[in-house]
Amino acid sequence: GAVVSQHPSRVICKSGTSVKIECRSLDFQATTMFWYRQFPKQSLMLMATSNEGSKATYEQGVEKDKFLINHASLTLSTLTVTSAHPEDSSFYICSARDRPRSNQPQHFGDGTRLSIL
Amino acid sequence: GQQLNQSPQSMFIQEGEDVSMNCTSSSIFNTWLWYKQEPGEGPVLLIALYKAGELTSNGRLTAQFGITRKDSFLNISASIPSDVGIYFCAGGAGNMLTFGGGTRLMVKP
Numbered sequence: 001g002a003v004v005s006q007h008p009s010r011v012i013c014k015s016g017t018s019v020k021i022e023c024r025s026l027d028f029q030a031t032t033m034f035w036y037r038q039f040p041k042q043s044l045m046l047m048a049t050s051n052e053g054s055k056a057t058y059e060q061g062v063e064k065d066k067f068l069i070n071h072a073s074l075t076l077s078t079l080t081v082t083s084a085h086p087e088d089s090s091f092y093i094c095s096a097r098d099r100p101r102s103n104q105p106q107h108f109g110d111g112t113r114l115s116i117l
Numbered sequence: 118g119q120q121l122n123q124s125p126q127s128m129f130i131q132e133g134e135d136v137s138m139n140c141t142s143s144s145i146f147n148t149w150l151w152y153k154q155e156p157g158e159g160p161v162l163l164i165a166l167y168k169a170g171e172l173t174s175n176g177r178l179t180a181q182f183g184i185t186r187k188d189s190f191l192n193i194s195a196s197i198p199s200d201v202g203i204y205f206c207a208g209g210a211g212n213m214l215t216f217g218g219g220t221r222l223m224v225k226p
Contacts (some may be wrong), residue, residue, distance in 0.1 A: 016185075024135045032212060034214075042219075043218045044215070046214070049213070093159045105148070105162055105165045106150075107162060108152070108161070109159050113157065
């Protein structure tokens with residue numbers, strides 16, 4: 001149980017392109033999903049918390065107009081990197097919890113490797 | 118963002134040896150989680166700890182939630198080559214997780 005699917009697994013695109021990444025909870029409903037970014041040989045850094053039916057909460061230093069988050073249903077959150085540039089190249093990982101504010105741990109997707117040329 | 122202090126940063130051990138890694142924090146957490154990440158994949162949950170002092174095992178893995186709620190350790194007994202990867206601790210408070218810097222484990226057959 002508690003499977004999180006992330007798509008696509010890898011994206012290579014030109015600078016200036018906008019890229020959408022999907023995160024789905026397959027066998028549970030997730031009112032809260034999380035988006036992380038991970039640079040090579042570093043830990044996961046939380047970018048934003050995605051709340052179903054309301055605006056996302058962004059961490060300090062993360063541009064909300066650059067990283068658009070939509071959580072329109074209990075099983076899907078999307079992250080759109082708008083007008084991506086080479087410095088946005090990173091490994092983006094989503095996670096979800098089964099039921100909000102509970103002790104259920106976060107389960108992670110397999111990540112999306114974004115490479116901007 | 119805030120990180121937990123995780124050590125060691127890397128370990129290169131012989132197959133069959135036991136492994137120990139730990140995380141410490143200046144903040145109190147309500148849960149401690151241990152994840153393993155392999156190249157190009159997302160973290161996979163290994164053990165979740167919910168009570169101070171709790172000691173939990175998952176096969177060859179054992180983890181403990183420190184009594185002060187500010188630390189946790191993970192032990193791996195009798196390591197095997199497939200234990201290779203990066204192990205992350207994560208402290209949970211409310212809805213949020215804070216991650217350690219990771220321990221890169223390499224196992225020599």
